[in-house]
Amino acid sequence: MTRYLGMLVLLFLGACSSTGPETFNESSDTTHLVWPAAPEISRIKFITEFRSAEDLGFKNNFFRRILDLLTGSEEHTMSRPYTIAVNANRIAVADPDAAVVHLFEMDGKSYRKIDHAGINRLESPIGVSLADNRLFVADSKLNKVFVLNSNLKTLYVLEGFLRPTSLVFDPKLQQLYIADTLAHEVLVFDFDGNLLYKIGERGEQDLQFNFPSHLAFSDQRLFVNDTMNFRVQSFDNSSRHLYTFGKQGNASGYFTQSKGLALDSDGHIYIADALANRIQIFDQSGTFLLEFGSIGDTPGKFRMPSGLAIWDDKIFVADSYNQRIQVFQYLKVDN
DSSP: OHHHHHHHHHHHHHHTSOOOSOTTOOOGGGTTOEESOTTSOOOEEEEEEESSTGGGTOOOOHHHHHHHHHHOOOOOOOSOOOEEEEOSSEEEEEETTTTEEEEEETTTTEEEEEOEETTEEOSOEEEEEEETTEEEEEETTTTEEEEEETTOOEEEEEOOOSOEEEEEEETTTTEEEEEEGGGTEEEEEOTTSOEEEEEOOBSSSTTOBSSEEEEEEETTEEEEEEGGGTEEEEEETTOOEEEEEOOBOSSTTOBSSEEEEEEOTTOOEEEEETTTTEEEEEOTTOOEEEEEOOBSSSTTOBSSEEEEEEETTEEEEEEGGGTEEEEEEEOOOOO
């Protein structure tokens, strides 16, 4: 008993200590990992990578440490991070192989592993999105979308999908967009979960899709990764088609199996090209600008990158088969 009391005192002292290093400090051994390489002007810089809460400098609180001491430490690493959502305080990572969503609270440096939504045990959480006070989770085996509040209590469940995959939230109109991949359409719901309208049907023309997989929303525009048509379509927030770009191929500017989508503060469009193990960047007209990455497991290399998210011009890449999230910085160039 004396031995356990002594350990509890040490745990208490540790709980009062610092929560760890500042999140997203640049890795000291990869300071010069940039794209394009010198002498060209650098536009993308590698910052860091993480596989767990511990990698972010998070430490368990006093009671969590006691529980870990008595029952064994819980594994917090990722199995196959597939999609990622980021806002000012939270990072949510859908991990379908582990059947969980990893939720990192940056302000409080706390971590939650979400394996249930109400009475539903998650089976294949494959899509996540964040609003200020909500977390949206798409499960491709349950064919449901769960809407959770800031305390992770389930507000309501959306059903009737063939396979919901990607989610994105429009903060201005308070609308949720959901890609139903097997139905070849995007569904739009209001903040209370009422279906407003659908976009698309199967086909190869504008306003038609062939297994749409990932979505992004920026500056009142919706971007749809029309994966098996090997292209991206853009729409305004009234579902009016704006433009389409992309073709199948292995060369730069072409797609092999495109997945995640995200946009930086200058409107550049980032696309994860999974089979080619690279991230490609395009301007708003669909002109290819730059790519970074290749196959491998060292910083800046990928094995089937899938999800993308950008916050404050930090680029988060779900590097699925390397079981990690890599973080890069978009380097703005002053005009």
